[in-house]
Every structure is written in C-alpha cells, then in structure tokens.
Amino acid sequence: MQLTVNGTTRDVDVDADTPLLWVIREELGLTGTKYGCGVAQCGACTVLVDGIPTRSCVTPADSVTGTEISTIEAVRETEVGKRVVEAWVENQVPQCGYCQSGQVLTAAALLTETPQPSDDDIEGAMINLCRCGTYNKIRAAVRGAAEG
Amino acid sequence: MGIMQKLTRQPVNVSRRGFLTGTGALVLATALPARRSRAQEAAGEAEPPAVPAFLELRSDGTALFRSPFIEGGQGIFSALPQIVGEELDLHPELFTVESAPPGAPFDIMGGFRFTGGSSSVRSSYPLMRQLGATARAMLIEAAAQQWGVDAADLTTEPGKVVNPESGESLGYGELAGAAMDLPVPADVPLRDPSTFRWIRQPLPRYDVHDKSTGRANYAIDASVEGMLLAAVQHAPRLGLAPVSVTNRAEIEGMRGVHSVHLLPGAVAVVADKFWQARKAVEAAEVEWGPGEASWPMPEDFSSQGFRDTLANADGEVIEIEAQGDAAGTLAGAETVLEAEYDAPFLVHGQLEPPSTIARFNDDGTLDLWLPNQAPEMFQGAAAEVAGIAAENIRIHSQILGGFFGRHFLYETANPYPQAILLAKAVGRPVKVQWTREEEFLRDAVRPMGFARFRGAVSAEGPTALSVEVVGEGPTGRWYKAPAGQDPSATEGISGKTYAIANRHIGQIYVPNPAVIGYWRAVGHSMHDFMYESFLDELAGAADLDPFEMRRGLLSDSERHRTLLETVGTLSGGWKPGVYEAEDGSQRARGVAMASPFGSEVAVIAEVSIDGGEVAVHQVWVAIDPGQIVNPATIEAQVQSAVALGVSQTLMEELVYENGEPTARNFDYYPFLRPDQMPQVHVEIVESGAKMGGIGEPGLPAVGPAIVNAVAVLTGQRIRSLPLSKHDFG
Structure with missing residues (x-):
C-alpha cells in the first residue's frame, strides 16, 4: 500500500x-x-x-x-509547529521526554484549529498522559504558543 | 541504599593514554588514591591507570563529559555540567554529555554507582567540583608557562585564561594541548560559593529541544545492523515454564517469523519486524508447566488475601527506633487511638516499555543496549547469563523514557536475559521489546504496605506512639539487608522528626510473594501517608489543630518549624476547617511533612469532592534540600513528584487475583490525567544544611496532605489507598 x-x-x-x-x-x-x-x-x-x-x-x-x-x-515545517516547539523549550516542558512528541503534535493541531484556545479548549484537547507529570508546564506552553 | 558523601576519587591526567594521541585534548579521569599507588608500585612507573576519560576538554573549546549517572528526566545531564562548568569556568552549554560505560573511573560510589535514591548530585558534588577546578588550574598553569608569568597572577573568564595585568587571554581550546602534559595539582581550592556564576541559577536543560522534536533516542529507538526483533509472552505467574507451543507450525509459518523459542518463564517469537513478532507470539497457544523461580507466585495469591496476611502477622517485632516508655505511657493514658493503615501494590508505569538489544561479536564480546540505573550491576548479571567475563560486555546505557525506580537490576524484571539467550540462539543481534501487557506481568512492583498504630494524646499533643510496620522492603529483597536494617521497609514511619517523648517503631518481617522493587520515594511513598494521617487522627482526638500541633512537636527543630511556617505562608496562611471557594465548591486543606532522602518537605493540599470523587486543586510545597544546584530543576522535580503523589493517592492500585494482576495496561490501571493535575506552588528553602536529594522528596507528604484534607472535608478518615476505592458521594 x-x-x-x-x-x-x-x-x-x-x-x-x-x-x-x-x-x-x-x-x-x-x-x-x-x-x-x-x-x-x-x-x-x-x-x-x-x-x-x-x-x-x-x-x-x-x-x-x-x-x-x-x-x-515534520513539526517545524509549519509556523504553528515551530511556535509550539519554541514554547516547549521556553517553558522547559520535557522531563524524560518520552510522551512529548505526542504532546507537541497535539498542541500544534489544537492551535492550528483554534489559534486562541480557552482553558476549556486546552483541557479538551491536551489529553495525552505524562508519567513525569509535566502537565502544568504543558498548559503554560500551549498558552505561550497561542500568544506568540 | 546508602549514600557515599565522602570524596572517594580524585582527578588524574590521562591525556596521553594511547587512544587519544593526537587529539590535543586535556583528558581527566579520576582514580582512587590508594589503588593508584598500588598500581604505580606494581607497574614501577608513574603513569596513571589506563582508564577512560571522565572529562575531555577539546581543542575547539568544548568539553565532553561522561556522566556516571543516567538521564531519565531528572536533569542530571544538565546539572553535572553546571557543577563542573562552574569550577572549570566553562559555560555548561558547551558540554556534550554521554552516559559513561561501566567500571572505573565512573564507579564513584566506591566501586559501583547507581542512579537512584535521589543521590546523583549530592553524592558526586565534591568530586565534580574538584574535577572542574583541577582542569581549570591546569589550563591556568599552561597559560602561565606560555606567557612566562606566575600562575597566581592569572585568572579565568568563561572559556579562557586571562592575564589581568596585560589584558591578554588564551581560549581553553588553545591551551588544551599544552595542558595535556602537566601534572595534576593536588588539592586545588574550590570556588567560594558566594562567587558562583551558574550553580544556584535556574539554567535551562540542554535536552529539551531534542525531546520536543522527537530527536531524543531511547533504548526502544536503538537499532544495530542485521538485528531481528523479538516479542515475548510471559508465563502468567512466575514459577511456570513453557512446555510447548501447541500451534508452533502455524506460528512459524506466519509472515516475517524467523523462529519460536521456549525461554525461562516465557515464549519468544523472533521475526524481521516487531509487529510481526508480536502478532505471532500473541497467537501462540502455550502449554505451561512447573518451572524454576526464586519467587514463585502462588496460584491463589490475591492482594486482598495478602493484606489480611499482613494484618494478621504476629511475628517478632524487630526494634527500629525506641525512646522513652511508649508501652507504659500508652497503658496509663486516658486517650488512646489504634488504627491500621495499608497501601497497595503499584506499577512504575514509565511510559517507555523495556527493551534490550544483544549483539555477540566475532571477538567473543557482547554489546547490550538497554535501559538501566546501575551499569556495573547489569554487566555482572549479563555475564552470568551470557557465560562470558563481565569485562567482555559493553553496556550502552540509553536515556530513560521515565524510570521512577523501574530500571534497577531485578531478577525476572528486565528483558536483557531474553535478548542474550535469543541472540545466542539465532546467531544474529536481537532486540527484545516488551509490550505494555508483558511489562505489567513482570514489573518489580511497589510492595503493598501495612502498619498498625497506637497513640496516646493529651491536650498538649501526642505523648506516646507505637507502630508496627509489617512487610518486606526492596533493599531487603535485592541487597540482603536484614529486617531491622532495611530502611526501605520502614522509612517514613521511622526517621520522623516530631518530638514525641515516648515512641517505639518496630518491623514485623513478612516476605512478599510478588517481585518487589524501588518505586519513587520507596518506603516513604506509603509510610509517610500512614504516619502523617495517624498524626491528624491524634490531633482530632484531642481537638487540636493539626498545623499547630505539628508546630508544637517541632519546637526543638528550627529547620522544620521554619519549613512548616513557610508552607503555611506560601498557601496564604494555614486554613483550618471547611470553607467555600470562589467557584462555590466546599473545600478543605490538609498538611503533612516528610524527611525523605536527606531533604525536608512540608506540604499543604486543597481538595473538594466532585461527583463523589476527590479533586485536588492546589498543592503547596516547601522543600529544604540544604543546598541547591539548579532551582528550575528542583521546581520541575517537585511538580513531577507531586503529580505521582497525587496519582497514587487518588487512583493507583495493582490488584492481584489468582496469582495474576487484574490490570495489564493503563486501561484498567489508570494514572493521573492532565485535567486532574493540581496547581503546584513550590518554595525552596536553602537552609545550608548538608545537601539532600531532589528527585523523590517532593512525593511522600502529598498523599497524607490530601487524605488529611479529605478527612476535614468529609469526616471520613481514609486508612487504605487509593481514594478511588472509597465513596465520597
């Protein structure tokens, strides 16, 4: 195929x-x-x-x-993707990093669809698990990328 | 596990060791002073032993640092350059960091090392500073010789030696070659901490960009030429062995399948691709029979049954701590409380499932790519499986997709023996990849915990406490610490700081049929919940405020009292009782403290009940690790520890029935979701005390703070975790 x-x-x-x-x-x-x-x-x-x-x-x-x-x-090939990665670095989100590919892509999709998401939008979209518990930094990074 | 605080090694110059000739790099290793002199006597020469480099300062002005500790999210690959760079006067971002191979000079804990016990920075801090300071002194000396001036008249700025008199400067890269032949100066003075440029600053981590763009490589991402992929089906219980695969021919005929193997306690399928191997091994119909196991799992084992076993244990009480006359005081007291507490089995749930690549080479050596927290231990154990000498095994330690204690050496819990046996059998490199389901069957679980409390309290506070902690700790299991000398079995009930005049803490040893392991914060992960909850019960019985009662019990310890007051202030002032939040919900707060891994912690949690379930809104943490290296890392580690603490308190529980865990994946073993994460507020108190740990200490006090808040809010005193078992409707 x-x-x-x-x-x-x-x-x-x-x-x-x-x-x-x-x-x-x-x-x-x-x-x-x-x-x-x-x-x-x-x-x-x-x-x-x-x-x-x-x-x-x-x-x-x-x-x-x-x-x-x-x-x-390919995340950095879109403007939104680039901004999300920058926000992830700026907010020092990852710890072990294993879940972060999925988190970054999910954030990029959210911000492409909804450039200025509400807190509820973020909570509804950012549902991937993180065993290191980086959830608060993920939220902050999504907000940061949205403002950028 | 013990912590080696003393400086066991010192820097040696190995620049001229054969393998680096011509690179022009200043290369420092470390050596044990005693061993070096013996080696020198034996060899009759002054050359340092042939050991790999710890720190290489290259001609381009950058540095390669081989870390004795494994990076798994805790930030050690960034913290160590921060420490070495501080003394060397080289910006930490100019370091490349790799995981060090097993053996000298990296066995800095005294012939071994591990990444755990929240000990990496605190155990190596003096040595890392010495390493950086020594290199700096040698670079200064090299410049002094070049300029024909006295080294004492020179200084450094980041990355260069400077002559303040003439204004001349030479970059470290330009000096690296000249420094290669200089002797290592003894006892180079360390920087005055008040002049620190990078230590104590919130420097960023250097791996976040790769980890945000999918470029970080874990063991699961490793590959070698010509490798085959293997998937396994584990026996449902340890102590069973595969007798046959009844549909073997069918399995062997499946697409991509290379071969089917009966292994100790498992069936494996080797194939061209992992998904082919997995599909085939899942289709295998295996007949299981009796087999060998150090810890055979009883067919009728259940967590409920084992909880009863612990509760009914009446064996010898081995004394851990005793002061005053607990028994006598309890006998004569007016108000005596008794309570039993328990905490469940837990899986580590690190998001990267374990894998290992094994490759035998033509020269008889073996390469292993695997996740691990203790390279020397894995090397030794792999040697036994492979039947070759340990020095012929190269361990390629990979960064870890989470660990939390998962990647210590636990018999039956690591895939490397399967990879070695399969690589041997097929004559090609093999990568064994466990599915999440097979991982649930073989994780070394956080042991179920149980403790029996008796306490007496008067209007002034607790007067006596007697506790029997029942069970087995991982240090007893894996490092043969006898009951009574195994902190992991009692810590968090033992080692508390409150001045209760009469107390007796004992352990009743009951072996655990499950394969148990270290889980973030180890014994503290459950025992502080029990102790701090019971402390609130005592407060309630005497109508005392739990915050004020704790303050009273800490009147002799300014450090702890300060910490308690700090968390109170951080939370806007201690708030007793039930109150209404802005959103109209009824809320309450609980407080708890812990003394884990050399650090001190105080926590306040705020909860409400939402749809019959506990919601945690805010967690305030005051943490005193004595001295700090990177406040941003500390904040991140506390966030992480709080998340795991909330998770295990609210919902985590591995249930066994009929000798098997009822959950085999995250669908039936849920852990904390993003929408359940509280806001976390962290204040670091740097008391100047001896440096403590950071990775684990944020966890233990979270659970009891939540449970104490729930008791205030609902009147229900929960003595058995997780809270999701209980109805708060």
Whole structure:
C-alpha cells in the first residue's frame, strides 16, 4: 500500500492491519513517534492524520491510505509547529521526554484549529498522559504558543 | 541504599593514554588514591591507570563529559555540567554529555554507582567540583608557562585564561594541548560559593529541544545492523515454564517469523519486524508447566488475601527506633487511638516499555543496549547469563523514557536475559521489546504496605506512639539487608522528626510473594501517608489543630518549624476547617511533612469532592534540600513528584487475583490525567544544611496532605489507598 508521511508518498509492504505506529517506526525509520501502551490510552504514539491528532498504535495502516500523515519529525515545517516547539523549550516542558512528541503534535493541531484556545479548549484537547507529570508546564506552553 | 558523601576519587591526567594521541585534548579521569599507588608500585612507573576519560576538554573549546549517572528526566545531564562548568569556568552549554560505560573511573560510589535514591548530585558534588577546578588550574598553569608569568597572577573568564595585568587571554581550546602534559595539582581550592556564576541559577536543560522534536533516542529507538526483533509472552505467574507451543507450525509459518523459542518463564517469537513478532507470539497457544523461580507466585495469591496476611502477622517485632516508655505511657493514658493503615501494590508505569538489544561479536564480546540505573550491576548479571567475563560486555546505557525506580537490576524484571539467550540462539543481534501487557506481568512492583498504630494524646499533643510496620522492603529483597536494617521497609514511619517523648517503631518481617522493587520515594511513598494521617487522627482526638500541633512537636527543630511556617505562608496562611471557594465548591486543606532522602518537605493540599470523587486543586510545597544546584530543576522535580503523589493517592492500585494482576495496561490501571493535575506552588528553602536529594522528596507528604484534607472535608478518615476505592458521594 501507499502512505503519505510528511509530504512523501512511500510504498510499504505490510499486512493491512499493521498499526500505523509500527509502519512509521519500523518501515519508515521515524522513531520520534513512540510506543507507550498500544491501546490508545497514553497518546505517546500521536500523529496527525489530515491534521487531526490520531493514536497511531490502534490505527490500521490501510485505513489511512490517501491521507496526509504528519509526524513529529515534520513539526517545524509549519509556523504553528515551530511556535509550539519554541514554547516547549521556553517553558522547559520535557522531563524524560518520552510522551512529548505526542504532546507537541497535539498542541500544534489544537492551535492550528483554534489559534486562541480557552482553558476549556486546552483541557479538551491536551489529553495525552505524562508519567513525569509535566502537565502544568504543558498548559503554560500551549498558552505561550497561542500568544506568540 | 546508602549514600557515599565522602570524596572517594580524585582527578588524574590521562591525556596521553594511547587512544587519544593526537587529539590535543586535556583528558581527566579520576582514580582512587590508594589503588593508584598500588598500581604505580606494581607497574614501577608513574603513569596513571589506563582508564577512560571522565572529562575531555577539546581543542575547539568544548568539553565532553561522561556522566556516571543516567538521564531519565531528572536533569542530571544538565546539572553535572553546571557543577563542573562552574569550577572549570566553562559555560555548561558547551558540554556534550554521554552516559559513561561501566567500571572505573565512573564507579564513584566506591566501586559501583547507581542512579537512584535521589543521590546523583549530592553524592558526586565534591568530586565534580574538584574535577572542574583541577582542569581549570591546569589550563591556568599552561597559560602561565606560555606567557612566562606566575600562575597566581592569572585568572579565568568563561572559556579562557586571562592575564589581568596585560589584558591578554588564551581560549581553553588553545591551551588544551599544552595542558595535556602537566601534572595534576593536588588539592586545588574550590570556588567560594558566594562567587558562583551558574550553580544556584535556574539554567535551562540542554535536552529539551531534542525531546520536543522527537530527536531524543531511547533504548526502544536503538537499532544495530542485521538485528531481528523479538516479542515475548510471559508465563502468567512466575514459577511456570513453557512446555510447548501447541500451534508452533502455524506460528512459524506466519509472515516475517524467523523462529519460536521456549525461554525461562516465557515464549519468544523472533521475526524481521516487531509487529510481526508480536502478532505471532500473541497467537501462540502455550502449554505451561512447573518451572524454576526464586519467587514463585502462588496460584491463589490475591492482594486482598495478602493484606489480611499482613494484618494478621504476629511475628517478632524487630526494634527500629525506641525512646522513652511508649508501652507504659500508652497503658496509663486516658486517650488512646489504634488504627491500621495499608497501601497497595503499584506499577512504575514509565511510559517507555523495556527493551534490550544483544549483539555477540566475532571477538567473543557482547554489546547490550538497554535501559538501566546501575551499569556495573547489569554487566555482572549479563555475564552470568551470557557465560562470558563481565569485562567482555559493553553496556550502552540509553536515556530513560521515565524510570521512577523501574530500571534497577531485578531478577525476572528486565528483558536483557531474553535478548542474550535469543541472540545466542539465532546467531544474529536481537532486540527484545516488551509490550505494555508483558511489562505489567513482570514489573518489580511497589510492595503493598501495612502498619498498625497506637497513640496516646493529651491536650498538649501526642505523648506516646507505637507502630508496627509489617512487610518486606526492596533493599531487603535485592541487597540482603536484614529486617531491622532495611530502611526501605520502614522509612517514613521511622526517621520522623516530631518530638514525641515516648515512641517505639518496630518491623514485623513478612516476605512478599510478588517481585518487589524501588518505586519513587520507596518506603516513604506509603509510610509517610500512614504516619502523617495517624498524626491528624491524634490531633482530632484531642481537638487540636493539626498545623499547630505539628508546630508544637517541632519546637526543638528550627529547620522544620521554619519549613512548616513557610508552607503555611506560601498557601496564604494555614486554613483550618471547611470553607467555600470562589467557584462555590466546599473545600478543605490538609498538611503533612516528610524527611525523605536527606531533604525536608512540608506540604499543604486543597481538595473538594466532585461527583463523589476527590479533586485536588492546589498543592503547596516547601522543600529544604540544604543546598541547591539548579532551582528550575528542583521546581520541575517537585511538580513531577507531586503529580505521582497525587496519582497514587487518588487512583493507583495493582490488584492481584489468582496469582495474576487484574490490570495489564493503563486501561484498567489508570494514572493521573492532565485535567486532574493540581496547581503546584513550590518554595525552596536553602537552609545550608548538608545537601539532600531532589528527585523523590517532593512525593511522600502529598498523599497524607490530601487524605488529611479529605478527612476535614468529609469526616471520613481514609486508612487504605487509593481514594478511588472509597465513596465520597
């Protein structure tokens, strides 16, 4: 099947039900997208499918052919993505960092859709888990990126 | 685990050791003074032992630093350059930091080291300063020789030696070559802390950009040429072994599958790709039979049953602490309270599931890429599995996707033995990747805790306290600390600072059938909840305010009283009783203190009840680690410890039934969500006392502060965590 990831269309030879996560990590070698739980609980595997945050660990590869898939490796290719990364650095968000690819992409999607999100918007969108508990800094960074 | 505060090593110059000839770098290692002189006598020469570099100052003016401690989110890769750079006078951002390999010169805790016990900075602070100061002195000496002046007349500015007289300067990079042949000066004086440029400043961390753009690589991201991927299915209980895979032919025929293997306590499938291996191993129909295990899990084990076992334990009470006459005072007291407290098993839940790559090389050596908190220990254990000498094993320690105590060496809890056995069997490098479900089955869990309290209280405060702590601690399990000498089994009930005149703290040792491990704040993670909650019970029985009663119990300790008052002020003044918040909700606050890992902490938490569940709105933390290196890191670590403290108090519990955990993933083992995170306010008090830890101390007092607040608000005294088990409707 063909998948379009970060603007490049690639042929991948995998079983149709292979989760997008493992296609991205193993077939395309993009390891910024992380495996955390495999059951759509934590969000470490978040990628954007046509701009929408998607848990790639439970997304069969053949369900996203013909879409535009965007991973953390391409986050700085949009103005909003750049701003989010800058806000993440400015606010010193990451600790272990393992969940942050998913957090950054989720924030970028939120701010693309809603440039000036309310607190409720942020709470509704930023639902990925972080075991290091960086939640307060994530909130501050999203607000910071929105103001920028 | 003990902390080595004394300086066990000192800097040595290894610039001319073969492997770096021609690089023009000043290379410092460290050596144990005694061992060095023996080595010198034996070798009959003055060359330092052949050891890898600790600190390399390169000709481009940058530095490579090999960290004895592993980075897992706590910021150690940024803190150490901050300390070394301070004394060296080189900006910390000019350091590249790598995880050091096992062995000398990095075994700075006395022949070993580990990353844990909130001990990295405090155990290495003197040595790291000495290392930086020594390098600086050598660079000054090199400049002095070049200019033909006295070294005492020279000084440094960041990255360069300066002659204040002439205004001349030479960059460190230009001097690195000349400094290579200089002797290491002894006893270089350290900077006066009042002149610190970077230590005590909130410098940024140097890994946040990579971690915000997906470029940080963890063990799970490592790969080597020609490797195969393996997934495992663990026996449902330790003590079972695979007898056969009844549909083996079918599994072997699945796409990408290389081979199927029966391992100790597990079945593995090796395939071209991980997802192929996982799909195949999940489809494997395994017949399990009796097998070997150091801690076989009983078929009928349940957490409820084990709680009863702990509650009914009546074995020998081994004395941990005793003062005055607790028994006599309790016998004669008018008001005596008794209570039993328990806390559940917990998983670490670090977001990166464990993995290991094993690669045997043609020269008989073995390379391992793996998450770990103790490289020497893993090297030794891997040698036994591989059947080769430890020095023939290279440990490539990766940054950790969270750890919280998960990556110590726990028998059966680490994937490296499987990777070694599989690499041997297939003759190719193999990466074993555990799924979250297999991780839940083999995590070394926070032990269930139990304690029995008896206390007497008068109108002036508690007069006697007697506690029996029941169970087993991880230090007893893994480092053979006998009951009575295992702090991890009682800390948080032992080691408290309150001046209760008559007290007796004892341990009843009851072995735990589960594989137990260190979990952030270890024994403190549950015992402070028990003790500080019971303290509030005593206050309630005597109609005393819990904040004021604590202040009274700390009248002899200015340090603790200051901390308690600081958190009170930080929260806007201690607020007893129930009050209405701006949003109309009824709220209450609780207070608690803890003395974990060499630091002192006081916490106030504010809660309400929302839909029958506890909501935590605010947590105020005053923390006194004695002396500090980076206030921003401290604030971040306290935020993190509070999050885990709130999480375990509100909702975390690993339940066993029929010898198995009922949860195998985060769906049935939820932890703190973003919308449940309280606001956290941190104040650092730098009392000047001996430097304490930072990674764990923020956690222990959070739970009891919440539980005490809940008692004020609802009248319900919760003695069994988590709160989600209880109905507050």
